[in-house]
Amino acid sequence: MVSSMCRLSGVLALLATSLSVVSVNGQTFQRLGTCPTLGCILPPDQQDFLPGQQFDIRFEVHAPKNGSEAFNDGVPDEKFTVTIAKDNGRPKSIASFFDLKKEPSLEKWTFSWYEDLFAQDAKTPSVVNVASKIYRRVALYEPGTYTVTLNYYSGKKTTATWVVRQLATKKKAKNVILFIGDGMTTNMITAARLLAHKSINGKYQSTLQLDKFPTLGHQMTHSIDSFITDSANSASALYTGHKTTVNAMGVYVDSSPDNFDDPKVETVIELLKRIWGSAWGAVSTAFIADATPIALTAHTRSRYEYGALIEQALNGFSNTSWTKLDGPDVYFGGGAEQFLPGSASYQGKDYYAEFAKKGYSVSLNKTSLLSLPNDKRALGIFCKSNLPVWLDRNIFPENILKLKNDPSGASGPAKDIPGQKEMTLKAIDILHKRGGKDGFFLMSEAASIDKQMHVLDYERALGDLLELDDTIRATIQKLKDLGELDNTLIVVTADHGHGFDVFGGADTKYLAAQHDKDDRHKRAAIGVYKESGLSQYTVEQPGVSYNTGPNFPVNWDPRYVIAAGTGAAPDRREQYGVGKNGSRTPAAALPGVGVSNDYYVNPTDRTGGFVVNGTLPTTESQGVHSLTDVPVFAQGPCSGNFGGVYSNTDVFFKIADCLGLGHPTNKTIGGGKGKGNGNGKWD
Incomplete structure (x- = not known):
C-alpha cells in the first residue's frame, strides 16, 4: 500500500x-x-x-x-x-x-x-x-x-x-499456516473463479481450492478509531487481538513525539516463541518490511520505519524490558533496499551480512532458494521493492526486463524470481525441519492483490489472487506429503477490502473502433445483464499458449473481457482488458497544471478508453480501501471455530486458542522459567 x-x-x-x-x-x-x-x-x-x-x-x-x-x-x-x-x-x-x-x-x-x-x-x-x-x-x-x-x-x-478471555492451554494444532490475500474480497474471489475456471450452462467444471475449504466466516475490519482500515493496523489486529490506529502495528498510539515508545502489546509470534519455542516464518510478495509481514514483530506507530523494523525483527525491540526475539526462521520476499547498506537500511548497515552473522543462509534468486538447506535459518530477498506480479512473471516477462530491481544492488533487473508458491513450499520444508515436535507458524501473503487494486489494474490483481489459490493447493499437497496435513490449521483471509466488482462485459474490439467518437459512444461497448455474455478467458485462442498450467486463464487477452471497477477511485480512463505494458498509473500530476499533489487522468494510460470521473479528493492518485467485511476460510484442527461473523481481533484469539497460548504461567521462556504471581506480574 x-x-x-x-x-x-x-x-x-x-x-x-x-x-x-x-x-x-x-x-x-x-x-x-x-x-x-x-x-x-x-x-x-x-x-x-x-x-x-x-x-x-x-x-x-x-x-x-x-x-x-x-x-x-x-x-x-x-x-x-x-x-x-x-x-x-x-x-x-x-x-x-x-x-x-x-x-x-x-x-x-x-x-x-x-x-x-x-x-x-x-x-x-x-x-x-x-x-x-x-x-x-x-x-x-x-x-x-x-x-x-x-x-x-x-x-x-x-x-x-x-x-x-478464558482460552485453552492445550495445543490442538501443531502447525498454523495463515495465508493473507491483502485487500482480497469475496467479489474478487468470484471474479478470479470466472477468469480461471470453465463453466457450461452456468455450472463450473472446476473450482478454486478456496471453494473446497470446509469452513467459511467473515471478519469485520474496522480500525480502533476509524471504520476504514489500512494494512498496518489490520495486520496488528490479526496478530495481537488488539485494534490500533492507521499506520500503527503492535502498539496503542499515544501522543508522544517518539515513534517507538508507544504502549506495546505482545504478538502471536512473541507468544509462540516464549511459550512453545516453535519455529516461525514470513513469506510475502511485497517487500518484507511492508506492513503485513513486518507486523508479526513490529511495535511502532509508523509503518514507514522500514529499516528499523527489519532490525527489530532480527534483534528484538531496543527497550530491554520487552520480549526479545532472535529473528525468524524463514524470511522470504522483496525489499532489498532495507538490506543493502545505505540510506534505506537501519544505520546504513548491510543486513545481508547481519543475518549471515546469525547463521542465516542468504538467497537472492529462485535457483539458490530451492537449494537452501532445510536445517538452517534462511533469508531470501529476491528484488528491490515488491516482487513483480504473477501476470508479468508468466505472461508478459518483457516487462520485468525494464526494471532496475536486482537485489544485489546491481543496475539491472532481477530475472530469476520465485513466486509465492515456490517461497511458501520452501518455507514449509525449512520450518517443518526446524520446528520439529514444537511445530511452526507461517504467514504467507499475496500482497499485490491489494497493490494492483490500488492502481485499478484488475487483471494483475486477479492474477495474484489465482497465484494465492494455486499456492494454497500446492501447500495442502506438501503437507500431505510430509504427513502434517492433519496437524496443521490453515487459515486464509484478508486484512481489508476494496470496493471492487464486475458489472458486465466489454467488447474491446468495438471500443477500440470508436477512437474518433466521444465518450458516450464508447460506453456502448459495455454489455450488462444478458449482453454481458460468458467468460472468454477459458476459451483457447488459436496459436496462443500461455503454458501456465490448470487453474489459470488460458486466454488473458480475449475480445470480450470483464467490465469491472471500484467504488473509490481517482479520475481515470477505462479501456478494459489486460494492460500488456505493465501496471497502470491511472492518475498523474500534470506538468504545468495545478500542484504536485493535484491529480488528473493520466494522458498515457488506456488512451483508447473513456474518462470516468473519480469519487475521491483530487489529492488521491489511487483507489482506497473500503468498508466491506472480508472472508475467512479454514481447514484442519479448530477450523470449525472460524465460521460466523466476528471482529478481525477474533482471528487472533481463535488461532491462540488452537495453539494453547491462553496461560503462559510456568512455561519455558528462552531457556529460563517464567512464573506469574496470580495477579499480573511477569517474573
Missing part, C-alpha cells in the same frame, strides 16, 4: 516546536483517536486480552492551551492517580496490583492538532500539554473483567473496561 491511502495525512506534519498528532475518522479530526476526554488510558476501553499476554499501559492527562477544549491554562495535572479492580472487587493502585517495585517517572511533552478542515486551511493548530506515565511489560492472568480508573483534575475520571 501507499501513503496516499491515508486520508488527510498532511495533518501529521511536524510543527516548529511540537508534534502534530491526529487520528482521522472520515473527516472528523481527533485530538487522540483512542482518547475522547482529557484523561487517556491506553489500552483504552473495550479491549480483550489473552491470559498472560504481555502489554504496556500508558496514562496521559491533556491540558489544551487553546482551541475549543482549552482547559486549566494549559497546565496538566501531574498528580493523577490510577486504580484497577477485577470483577467489581476492591480497587488497587496499578503499582500494588502488578507488584511493581517503583513508580515509573513522570513524562511531559507538547503536541498539536487541527480541530477541523477550517483550522487546517487556516494553519491554526490547537496546542496540548501532556503529563504521562507508562507501565512496561505487565500481564493479566486470570480471566474476568477489569476496570481501570484514571483520576485527575480533582474529580474528573476516565475508565476503561478490559476483558481477559
Whole structure:
C-alpha cells in the first residue's frame, strides 16, 4: 500500500516546536483517536486480552492551551492517580496490583492538532500539554473483567473496561499456516473463479481450492478509531487481538513525539516463541518490511520505519524490558533496499551480512532458494521493492526486463524470481525441519492483490489472487506429503477490502473502433445483464499458449473481457482488458497544471478508453480501501471455530486458542522459567 491511502495525512506534519498528532475518522479530526476526554488510558476501553499476554499501559492527562477544549491554562495535572479492580472487587493502585517495585517517572511533552478542515486551511493548530506515565511489560492472568480508573483534575475520571478471555492451554494444532490475500474480497474471489475456471450452462467444471475449504466466516475490519482500515493496523489486529490506529502495528498510539515508545502489546509470534519455542516464518510478495509481514514483530506507530523494523525483527525491540526475539526462521520476499547498506537500511548497515552473522543462509534468486538447506535459518530477498506480479512473471516477462530491481544492488533487473508458491513450499520444508515436535507458524501473503487494486489494474490483481489459490493447493499437497496435513490449521483471509466488482462485459474490439467518437459512444461497448455474455478467458485462442498450467486463464487477452471497477477511485480512463505494458498509473500530476499533489487522468494510460470521473479528493492518485467485511476460510484442527461473523481481533484469539497460548504461567521462556504471581506480574 501507499501513503496516499491515508486520508488527510498532511495533518501529521511536524510543527516548529511540537508534534502534530491526529487520528482521522472520515473527516472528523481527533485530538487522540483512542482518547475522547482529557484523561487517556491506553489500552483504552473495550479491549480483550489473552491470559498472560504481555502489554504496556500508558496514562496521559491533556491540558489544551487553546482551541475549543482549552482547559486549566494549559497546565496538566501531574498528580493523577490510577486504580484497577477485577470483577467489581476492591480497587488497587496499578503499582500494588502488578507488584511493581517503583513508580515509573513522570513524562511531559507538547503536541498539536487541527480541530477541523477550517483550522487546517487556516494553519491554526490547537496546542496540548501532556503529563504521562507508562507501565512496561505487565500481564493479566486470570480471566474476568477489569476496570481501570484514571483520576485527575480533582474529580474528573476516565475508565476503561478490559476483558481477559478464558482460552485453552492445550495445543490442538501443531502447525498454523495463515495465508493473507491483502485487500482480497469475496467479489474478487468470484471474479478470479470466472477468469480461471470453465463453466457450461452456468455450472463450473472446476473450482478454486478456496471453494473446497470446509469452513467459511467473515471478519469485520474496522480500525480502533476509524471504520476504514489500512494494512498496518489490520495486520496488528490479526496478530495481537488488539485494534490500533492507521499506520500503527503492535502498539496503542499515544501522543508522544517518539515513534517507538508507544504502549506495546505482545504478538502471536512473541507468544509462540516464549511459550512453545516453535519455529516461525514470513513469506510475502511485497517487500518484507511492508506492513503485513513486518507486523508479526513490529511495535511502532509508523509503518514507514522500514529499516528499523527489519532490525527489530532480527534483534528484538531496543527497550530491554520487552520480549526479545532472535529473528525468524524463514524470511522470504522483496525489499532489498532495507538490506543493502545505505540510506534505506537501519544505520546504513548491510543486513545481508547481519543475518549471515546469525547463521542465516542468504538467497537472492529462485535457483539458490530451492537449494537452501532445510536445517538452517534462511533469508531470501529476491528484488528491490515488491516482487513483480504473477501476470508479468508468466505472461508478459518483457516487462520485468525494464526494471532496475536486482537485489544485489546491481543496475539491472532481477530475472530469476520465485513466486509465492515456490517461497511458501520452501518455507514449509525449512520450518517443518526446524520446528520439529514444537511445530511452526507461517504467514504467507499475496500482497499485490491489494497493490494492483490500488492502481485499478484488475487483471494483475486477479492474477495474484489465482497465484494465492494455486499456492494454497500446492501447500495442502506438501503437507500431505510430509504427513502434517492433519496437524496443521490453515487459515486464509484478508486484512481489508476494496470496493471492487464486475458489472458486465466489454467488447474491446468495438471500443477500440470508436477512437474518433466521444465518450458516450464508447460506453456502448459495455454489455450488462444478458449482453454481458460468458467468460472468454477459458476459451483457447488459436496459436496462443500461455503454458501456465490448470487453474489459470488460458486466454488473458480475449475480445470480450470483464467490465469491472471500484467504488473509490481517482479520475481515470477505462479501456478494459489486460494492460500488456505493465501496471497502470491511472492518475498523474500534470506538468504545468495545478500542484504536485493535484491529480488528473493520466494522458498515457488506456488512451483508447473513456474518462470516468473519480469519487475521491483530487489529492488521491489511487483507489482506497473500503468498508466491506472480508472472508475467512479454514481447514484442519479448530477450523470449525472460524465460521460466523466476528471482529478481525477474533482471528487472533481463535488461532491462540488452537495453539494453547491462553496461560503462559510456568512455561519455558528462552531457556529460563517464567512464573506469574496470580495477579499480573511477569517474573
